[in-house]
Amino acid sequence: MKQNLKTAHLAVIVAAITFPLLSAPAQVEGPLTLHRRPPSADSIPQPSANSIQIDADTVRVNIIVTDDSGHLVPNLQKRNFQLFEDNVEQKILTFSRKDVPASIGLLFDTSQSMSDKMVASRHAVAQFLQNSNPKDEFFLVSFNNRPDLKSGFTSDIEQLQERTMSLKPKGRTALLDAIYLGVAQMKSARHGRHILLVISDGGDNQSRHDETEIRNLLRESDCQLYGLGIFAAHDASSITEDFEGPHLLSELAETTGGRVFQAANLWELVDLSGNLGVELQRQYVIGYKPSDPRPDSRRIKVSLTPFNDWHLMTHARTGYYTPQ
Secondary structure, three states: OOOOOOOOOOOOOOOOOOOOOOOOOOOOOOOOOOOOOOOOHHHOOOOOOOOEEEEOOEEEEEEEEEEOOOOEOOOOOHHHEEEEEOOEEEOEEEEEOOOOOOEEEEEEEOOHHHOOOHHHHHHHHHHHHHOOOOOOEEEEEEEOOOEEEEEEEEOOHHHHHHHHHOOOOOOOOOHHHHHHHHHHHHHHOOOOOEEEEEEOOOOOOOOOOOHHHHHHHHHHOOEEEEEEEEOOOOOOOOOHHHHOHHHHHHHHHHHHOOOEEEEOOHHHHHHHHHHHHHHHHOOEEEEEOOOOOOOOEEEEEEEEOOOOOOOEEEEOOOEEEOOO
């Protein structure tokens, strides 16, 4: 959904936006050689720049801003943002555009339906790792009939690549169970910024946890959920869970301020993984102290000012639970 800022403030939403592809199609054949980008001045750690966190009564929120073509909008200033909690404007105390290190969980679908997408998905993960902050840490969970932790937190991207090469497709899809395990694994994260990336091609047809439970879990956590995959068209005879998969993943991502990158083909999947890596490095982080400190469920809305003639969109968490 897109709103003109001349008539209304932008509500915090998440929408699938396709970034421009690279001029030449990505190659997904042959072995991979990963060359991680060197550290930059912007990669200096900053305290607690995560999706949403209560720290000494300070709430910090990650925000992505895009134009109507889906391009990231850089160089905005603190004065360009307004933040409302339960419709009450809050004073923004801190503002940052730094690429801070993150703790990232890779949730890799290895169900049988991924058989013809495994090679491209491995390359997409490798591209994402290559574009990551050198100080990021990662864990890897594969999931089919059940989720399985393949690697605890590590910054060794070559090791992670080797683990993805050993994954074999079989069975059904326990997507919600994988997210549950991913959130639990974040309890041992070193960094304050937590991201879960789901690499999948469809919905859930096997989990013990239900959608409501996982939605509430994500709302209570400080994880941003992103999705990356190829979601093929289905006919009327398609399995309901698979047909509704992209919608399910998108709704869960919206809860956290993340979104789903949907590829049309195997080549585009690799390109989009690189775009996702860039997006995670270019988030705005604002901090404020809630005017009402009582424990409760809160709604957040971010607006931009004064861009009256611009068509801009903000992407951020829509709410959170305050600690008891």
